[in-house]
Amino acid sequence: MRRGAVLLVMALGxxxxxxxxxxxxxxxxxxxxxxxxxxDLFLWVTVPIYLxxxxxxxxxxxxxxxxxxxxxxxEQEAGWRLGLVLFAVTSALILxxxxxxxxxxxxxxxxxxxxxxxxVEVIGHQWWWEVRYHDxxxxxxxxxxxxxxxxxxxxxxVSLSSPDVIHSLWIPNLAxxxxxxxxxxxxxxxxxxxxxxxRAQCAEFCGLQHAQMALPVSVRAPGDFAKWYNAGxxxxxxxxxxxxxxxxxxxxxxxxxxxHNIAGTPASGQVAPDLTHFGSRTTxxxxxxxxxxxxxxxxxxxxxxxKPGTQMPQVPLSPxxxxxxxxxxxxxK
Amino acid sequence: xxxxxxxxxxxxxxxxxxxxxxxxxxxxRPGFWGWAASVDHKSIxxxxxxxxxxxLxxxxxxxxxxxxxxxxxxxxxxxxxxxNQIFTMHGTTMMFLFAVxxxxxxxxxxxxxxxxxxxxxxxxxxxxxxxxxxxxxSMLWIAFVLNAGPDAGWxxxxxxxxxxxxxxxxxxxxxxxxxxxxxxxxAVAVSxxxxxxxxxxPGMTLARMPVFAWSMLVVSLMVxxxxxxxxxxxxxxxxxxMVGTQFFNPYEYGDALLWQHLFWFFxxxxxxxxxxxxxxxxxxxxxxFTGRQVFGHTAVVLSLVATGLxxxxxxxxxxxxxxxxxxxxxxxxxxxxxxAVPSGIQIFCWIxxxxxxxxxxxxxxxWVVGFIVTFVAGGLTGVMLASVPLDLQVHxxxxxxxxxxxxxxGGAVFPLLGAVVYWFPKFTGRMMDERWGxxxxxxxxxxxxxxxxxxxxxxxxxMPRRVYTYPAGMGWDTLNLISSIGAFLFAGGVLVFVxxxxxxxxxxxxxxxxxxxAHGLEWTTSSPPAPYNFAHIPVVTSATPxxxxxxxxxxxxxxxDREVLLTTVFEARPDLREPSPxxxxxxxxAALATTVLFVCSIFTPWAIVIGSVPVGVALIAWFWPKDxxxxxxxxxx
Numbered sequence: 026m027r028r029g030a031v032l033l034v035m036a037l038g039x040x041x042x043x044x045x046x047x048x049x050x051x052x053x054x055x056x057x058x059x060x061x062x063x064x065d066l067f068l069w070v071t072v073p074i075y076l077x078x079x080x081x082x083x084x085x086x087x088x089x090x091x092x093x094x095x096x097x098x099x100e101q102e103a104g105w106r107l108g109l110v111l112f113a114v115t116s117a118l119i120l121x122x123x124x125x126x127x128x129x130x131x132x133x134x135x136x137x138x139x140x141x142x143x144x145v146e147v148i149g150h151q152w153w154w155e156v157r158y159h160d161x162x163x164x165x166x167x168x169x170x171x172x173x174x175x176x177x178x179x180x181x182x183v184s185l186s187s188p189d190v191i192h193s194l195w196i197p198n199l200a201x202x203x204x205x206x207x208x209x210x211x212x213x214x215x216x217x218x219x220x221x222x223x224r225a226q227c228a229e230f231c232g233l234q235h236a237q238m239a240l241p242v243s244v245r246a247p248g249d250f251a252k253w254y255n256a257g258x259x260x261x262x263x264x265x266x267x268x269x270x271x272x273x274x275x276x277x278x279x280x281x282x283x284x285h286n287i288a289g290t291p292a293s294g295q296v297a298p299d300l301t302h303f304g305s306r307t308t309x310x311x312x313x314x315x316x317x318x319x320x321x322x323x324x325x326x327x328x329x330x331x332k333p334g335t336q337m338p339q340v341p342l343s344p345x346x347x348x349x350x351x352x353x354x355x356x357x358k
Numbered sequence: 359x360x361x362x363x364x365x366x367x368x369x370x371x372x373x374x375x376x377x378x379x380x381x382x383x384x385x386x387r388p389g390f391w392g393w394a395a396s397v398d399h400k401s402i403x404x405x406x407x408x409x410x411x412x413x414l415x416x417x418x419x420x421x422x423x424x425x426x427x428x429x430x431x432x433x434x435x436x437x438x439x440x441x442n443q444i445f446t447m448h449g450t451t452m453m454f455l456f457a458v459x460x461x462x463x464x465x466x467x468x469x470x471x472x473x474x475x476x477x478x479x480x481x482x483x484x485x486x487x488x489x490x491x492x493x494x495x496s497m498l499w500i501a502f503v504l505n506a507g508p509d510a511g512w513x514x515x516x517x518x519x520x521x522x523x524x525x526x527x528x529x530x531x532x533x534x535x536x537x538x539x540x541x542x543x544x545a546v547a548v549s550x551x552x553x554x555x556x557x558x559x560p561g562m563t564l565a566r567m568p569v570f571a572w573s574m575l576v577v578s579l580m581v582x583x584x585x586x587x588x589x590x591x592x593x594x595x596x597x598x599x600m601v602g603t604q605f606f607n608p609y610e611y612g613d614a615l616l617w618q619h620l621f622w623f624f625x626x627x628x629x630x631x632x633x634x635x636x637x638x639x640x641x642x643x644x645x646x647f648t649g650r651q652v653f654g655h656t657a658v659v660l661s662l663v664a665t666g667l668x669x670x671x672x673x674x675x676x677x678x679x680x681x682x683x684x685x686x687x688x689x690x691x692x693x694x695x696x697x698a699v700p701s702g703i704q705i706f707c708w709i710x711x712x713x714x715x716x717x718x719x720x721x722x723x724x725w726v727v728g729f730i731v732t733f734v735a736g737g738l739t740g741v742m743l744a745s746v747p748l749d750l751q752v753h754x755x756x757x758x759x760x761x762x763x764x765x766x767x768g769g770a771v772f773p774l775l776g777a778v779v780y781w782f783p784k785f786t787g788r789m790m791d792e793r794w795g796x797x798x799x800x801x802x803x804x805x806x807x808x809x810x811x812x813x814x815x816x817x818x819x820x821m822p823r824r825v826y827t828y829p830a831g832m833g834w835d836t837l838n839l840i841s842s843i844g845a846f847l848f849a850g851g852v853l854v855f856v857x858x859x860x861x862x863x864x865x866x867x868x869x870x871x872x873x874x875x876a877h878g879l880e881w882t883t884s885s886p887p888a889p890y891n892f893a894h895i896p897v898v899t900s901a902t903p904x905x906x907x908x909x910x911x912x913x914x915x916x917x918x919d920r921e922v923l924l925t926t927v928f929e930a931r932p933d934l935r936e937p938s939p940x941x942x943x944x945x946x947x948a949a950l951a952t953t954v955l956f957v958c959s960i961f962t963p964w965a966i967v968i969g970s971v972p973v974g975v976a977l978i979a980w981f982w983p984k985d986x987x988x989x990x991x992x993x994x995x
Contacts, residue, residue, distance in 0.1 A: 045833050047820035049751040060747045067748060071738040078705065078734050082727070085713035102653070105710050109654055109703065116702045120695040120741065127691050127745040131684060134747065151523075185681075190518040191614065193679055193754065197820045201750020204680045206615060207517055208608020211681030228754045228822045229679075230511050232518055233438045236825035313829075333438055 047197055047224040054199030055216035056134050063130045070119060138214030141182035147173065149185070149192030149205040149227065152234040152335065153298050153311040158254070167257045168286075170298030171311050173225070173242045176250035181215040193229035196242050202228045217244045224312065233334030239312025257302055260289035261357050271346075272353025280340050281350070287357065297337065304357040310335065321351045367894055368913035376893055379917045384476060384890035386941055395941040397481035398889060402488050403467025404785065409492055410460035411856070416499065417451035420444050422849055425809075429842035431830035441826035442509040443528075447502050449512030450532060453628065454539045455495045457770060461635035462487075462546045464777060465574045467785065469550060471880035471887060472568050474559025474896045476922050477938050479552035480545075482945045482980065487545035489949030494538020497957055501531040508532030511824065513625065514595065516606035516617045521599045530599060530960040536592045537956055540585045547581035550574050557922060558930045559879065560912055561898040566930075568878055568901075569645075569652060572659050573638030576666040577631050583670070584627040591620035601963055615680060622673035630669040632766060634662055636773035637704055640726050643773075643780055644708050646876045647723040648715025651902050654707040661700035661707075668697040678749045687746045694744030701737055705730060720874070721795040725776030728803045732768025736761055739814070754824075757817025763810045775802075775855060782862065783869030787885045790866060794858040802851030808844030812837040877902035882909065895923050898930075948976035 043050045052061030148155040158167040173196075175181045185194055187205035194213065195202035198221070203213040227238035245253065264270040273290070276282060282292035288301040306316050310332050314320035323330075325347055328337040342350065367376055386392040386401060396402065423444055427436045436444065470478055478484050501507055508528045510519035519529045554575045558567065567575075595617070597603040604610035606617050641652050652658055674682065674690040708730065717723065739761040742748050752758060782790045821834050828834055872881035881904055883891055894911035896903065903909065912932070915921045920938040925931055955969030 043815075043819060043833075045819065047832060048818065049820060050818050056747075057751070060751050063745065063747050064742070064751070067742050067745065071741060075734055075738055078709075079731065082709050082712070082730055085709045086717065086719075086727070088713055101714065105653060105714065109657060109706055109710070112706045113699060113703050117696075117699050120698055123741065123745065124688075124692050124695050127747065128688055130745075130747045131688070135684060190523050191515055195754075195820075195822070197751060201747060202679045202753060203750075206608075206680060208614055209681065224820075226820070226822055230515070230518070230754075230824040232510075232523060233442065236438065236827050 046222060047226065049197035051198050053217060053219065053221060053223075054196070055137055055218075056200035056214065057198060059130050059134055060201055063126060066126055067123065070123065074119075134214075137216060138180065138182065138212075140180065141214065142179040143176065143181045144184065145173070145175070145181060146184045146186070147194055147205070147240075149187040149189075149194070149231070149238075151189050151232055152227070152238040152332070154194075154238070154240045155298070165258060167254060168299050169257060169302065170300075171240060171308065172306050173240055174250060174253055175215055175217065175242070175244055176247045177217055177220045177244050178247065179216070182212055183215060184210055184212045186210045190231050191229050192227045192231045192238070194225060194240070195228040196223055196225040196240075198223045199242070199244075204229055220244050220246050220249070226312075234332055237311065237313045237332050239308070241307050241312055243307075253305075256305070256358075261287070261301065263290065264353065264356060268349045268352040269356045270353075272349035272351070275342070275346055275350050276353055279342075280338065284337075300354065300357065302357055304355045310337075316355075318351050318355055321354060322347055325350060364916045365918050366914045367917050371917065372893075376917065377888065380890040380893060381888060383918055383920055384888075386889070391943070392941070394946050395943045397477070397485050397939055397941050397945075399466050399470050399478040399481060399484065400887060400889075402481075402484055403463055403465075405488055406459055406463030406466055406491070407785075409488070409495070410456050410463050413451050413455040413495055414460070415856075417448050417456055418849060418852065420448040420451070422845060424448065425842040425845040427826065428828070428838050430839060431828055431832070431835055433827065436826065438826045439509065442511075442824075443502060443505075443507040445824055446508045446511050446532070447498070450498065450508065450535065451495075452766075453512055453632075454535065455491075455498070457632040457766065458539070458543055458628070459491055460774060461574075461577070461632060461770075462543065462550075464639075464774075464781070465550055465570075465635065466546065468781065468880055469553055469571060469574060470557070471784070471883055471891055472571055472878050473553065473557060473562065474879045474892060474898065475553070475557040476891050476895075476920070478549045479557055480549045482939050482942060483545045484549045486945035486949050487542040487549075489946050490538050490545070490952065491542040493949060493953040494535045494542070494956075497538070497953075498531055498535040501528070506531060513621060514617075515621075516595065516598070516614050517608075519595065520606055521602075524599075527960055530596065533592045533596050533599075534956050534960050536588060538953075540589050540592075541952070543581050544585050547578040547585075551578040551582070554578070555927050556924045556933075558925055559896050559898050560923070560925055560930055560932050562925075562930045564928055564930075565656075566898055566901040568638075569641035569655070569658055569662075570635070570638035573634045573641075573662050576662045577634050580627050580631050580634075580666050580669065584624045584631070587620050588624035591617060591624075594620075596959075615677070618677050618680065619673070622676045623670070626673040626676065627666075627669040629762070629766070630665055632770045634665060636729075636770040636777075637662065639773040639777035639780075640708060640729060641704075642878065643722045643726050643776055644711050644715075645902070646780070646874050647720060647726075648711050648717045649875070650711065650715040651877070652707060653710040653714060654703070655901065657703055658707050661703045664700040665697060668693060668700070672697060675744055675749065678746050679753050684746075691744050691746055695741060698737060698741050698744075705734060721790065721792055721799070722776040722780035724796065724799050725772050725779065728799065729768060729772040729776070732764055732772060732803075732806065736764025736768050740765065752817050754822055755817035756813040756821045756823060759823055760810045760813035760817065763813075767806060767810075772803075778859065780874070781880075782859070782866075783873050783885045784880055784883075785886060786863055786866070787869055788862050788866030789869050789873060790862040791858050794854060794861070798851050798855035798858060801854060802848055805844050805847035805851050809841050809848050810844070812841050812844075816841075872904065877904050879903055942980070944976060944980035948973065948980055951976045 052058035144159045146157040154171050156169050156173055160166055185203055185205040187207050192205040193202045199215055199217055200213050203211050221244050223242040225240040225242050227235055264273050277291045282294060284294035284297035286293050286299045309316050309321055309324050313332055314324060327339055328335050386396040386398060427433050506528050508531055510524050510529050514532055517523055554571055594605040598605050604612045606612045606614055608614050641658060645652050671693040675694045779790050779795060816834055816837050819833060869885040871884050879896055894913055897910040897912050900906050915923060922936050922938045924934040924936045926933045951972035955965055955973055958965030958969055
């Protein structure tokens with residue numbers, strides 16, 4: 026199905042990124058697979074048309090020696106006029122065919138979204154992602170940030186909104202993009218047969234750090250997903266001592282707590298990413314850095330150097346205090 | 359009928375004596391003030407052309423800066439704040455300050471020559487438009503140099519461009535630049551429409567009108583219908599930002615998507631406003647260099663008209679990811695696909711013309727071939743973008759960047775460069791050097807594809823647009839590096855072209871009136887044309903008047919007053935004598951007053967009230983009734 030694209034790439038000498046975690050050529054999701062098929066159809070139609078026009082042009086240019094002075098004779102024009110009509114009708118029919126194919130693909134994608142098993146809300150902020158899982162059972166609503174975990178095989182409806190500017194959620198391996206528009210809600214349906222790790226990125230220019238607003242997307246086997254979900258609902262224990270406890274005291278006592286939320290602690294800020302299970306995430310600052318102690322230290326030391334313009338301020342902390350905060354956050358598995 | 363007797367161009371007055379008198383009547387005074395007061399379409403067209411190419415150079419320099427920053431992952435040459443200004447300025451400059459004005463420039467210079475008249479209609483309005491354009495462009499670039507350049511994209515989507523998320527004056531400079539350029543573009547559009555409809559030479563029926571004039575007629579009408587949309591919406595943005603209206607604030611019953619509808623209702627026709635004049639160039643060039651009238655002349659003209667109409671039904675294809683109703687999307691998919699048909703018809707007609715003609719591969723023709731090779735690819739990726747599901751994947755990625763550079767550079771700039779070579783002798787009296795020109799072509803064409811072809815893959819491989827940096831390990835590094843190298847080579851090709859033009863301006867071979875054995879009326883004038891264009895207004899009996907065995911003229915226009923002949927709209931029968939305005943400084947003064955009003959209104963709404971007084975004074979002086987002698991003189995054949 027992606028053969029068309031793959032063929033063209035091979036013509037270029039091969040290109041492994043086509044198989045990467047942020048590529049629309051793979052079609053690992055229901056929607057992206059349908060779109061991939063449609064893309065192939067378009068390629069198989071348009072590439073021959075392009076080549077045909079080029080051959081036509083080349084032949085026309087080669088004929089120059091054969092010509093005599095003056096305009097074409099009228100009887101010759103009649104043939105060309107017929108050719109023009111045929112050309113126009115053929116191209117209209119081809120375009121009509123492509124429109125119909127488009128329409129059917131669109132219908133198929135729309136129908137496949139019926140009866141979702143899981144409903145997730147993704148809220149775009151400048152410049153991070155808030156994620157909320159809605160569960161019909163009371164008390165099982167899960168909030169997280171900068172990670173989207175979904176179960177393989179299930180129909181997942183992702184509702185999109187934004188409180189600030191327009192963003193766009195694009196998980197190219199799984200589906201097309203959908204804008205997050207203030208004052209409106211839209212949705213995208215994800216249905217992924219197999220587990221995998223992917224990367225989404227904001228695709229609508231949203232200001233200074235539009236370039237660094239990524240979202241790791243993890244598709245897990247249903248059992249693994251349930252395990253992750255239940256772990257996410259648990260409240261992490263307050264550290265009993267050591268640097269983790271020092272970090273806990275700093276985090277809840279200093280500015281951090283006024284923006285961030287960590288369940289089960291006095292930190293209940295709502296304007297920045299929820300950090301309840303921060304230690305289990307793979308990235309920091311919306312996919313900018315890998316989640317390691319060293320990069321977390323770098324991030325806290327000077328957020329503006331890592332992501333100029335980020336809303337996160339530089340909190341004055343000594344290196345020892347920073348190490349404590351890092352130890353605490355990394356312990357929040 | 360009249361008491362006085364007027365000196366007329368013939369039958370008694372001919373030759374050198376006539377030329378002297380006409381030159382005195384139509385010429386500008388020497389020096390700066392003569393230049394500033396000029397209402398001659400050639401003087402204004404030249405200025406427009408030079409100004410537009412200056413903006414092209416500026417916008418191109420920004421493109422190179424971006425390609426440097428993106429040549430590898432995580433580069434730190436340009437920070438996000440400056441980068442966002444740079445891509446906003448690049449898009450804004452290229453669309454508003456280069457592409458549209460440059461097409462206007464060629465039309466302003468050439469249309470009166472092609473149509474067989476002595477000046478544009480409303481020449482003072484035309485002069486006014488150039489001052490407005492220069493003022494708006496300068497204001498934007500001065501703001502950018504002072505680190506107050508707009509940074510919300512050339513499309514300025516709200517709420518990002520609104521008062522809450524773009525505080526400061528950056529977006530106001532952008533919105534006000536739009537006001538300047540829309541005033542300029544509307545003024546030119548009105549001038550051109552009136553000229554095409556009423557000032558054609560006797561006998562030049564609509565069917566015999568040059569294809570380029572047809573394209574400019576369609577484009578001017580498109581400007582008149584689409585510009586009010588951006589005028590409205592940029593005014594609403596200014597009001598939201600300055601006086602606290604809430605047109606676009608969803609939390610106060612405004613709507614963020616309203617901006618996109620109004621912007622793209624202008625923005626999509628805009629790309630055809632850029633592209634259609636280029637197809638006009640192609641038709642003219644193909645005709646001359648194949649020695650025959652374009653095959654399917656009627657089909658070509660109808661394609662122009664059809665494109666102009668369809669262009670207004672496509673704007674939603676810029677909004678496929680916004681979640682509007684799917685059934686509505688299907689309509690815009692169909693319309694976006696349909697617009698490919700007229701473009702395809704034109705391509706077919708040009709190739710058929712080459713096939714059945716006797717092509718000479720001089721420089722302008724090379725650019726036409728480069729145009730077809732490039733534009734067809736861009737048109738076909740356009741068909742992909744018309745499809746909603748495909749668009750959801752490639753929208754706002756480098757695939758789209760590749761697509762529109764194929765259609766805007768391949769589809770508009772390549773024909774423009776061909777047109778510059780083709781009409782260079784008319785503009786300057788000298789030929790452009792063929793060998794250096796070929797070198798420029800053979801550098802620019804491959805370099806263009808080297809720059810932009812890899813971007814298709816980058817888009818499919820997940821690289822979004824408008825990013826100042828990207829992480830390593832995404833597999834984008836090599837293609838970005840190739841693209842950056844291509845960009846610098848392409849710039850080199852363009853530099854060779856410009857260098858050749860500057861060298862030829864001074865040293866080029868002197869051009870006769872008609873160096874190409876061309877078909878259009880502009881080639882009956884001297885190279886460069888005299889201030890009055892034609893000593894006698896030509897009479898036209900076919901679509902290719904210079905290839906006719908005879909070149910009849912009409913006589914009897916006044917020579918001591920500026921007078922032009924107006925003809926009927928369809929059949930171009932002589933209709934009226936019309937006085938044509940004399941040089942005056944008032945358009946410049948009015949533009950200056952308007953500039954003060956526009957720039958000051960960025961800082962205080964009171965500027966609109968107070969600033970309108972000098973504008974009013976200037977306009978009253980400009981339009982003060984003039985005694986131009988008795989009217990109603992019968993037309994002399």
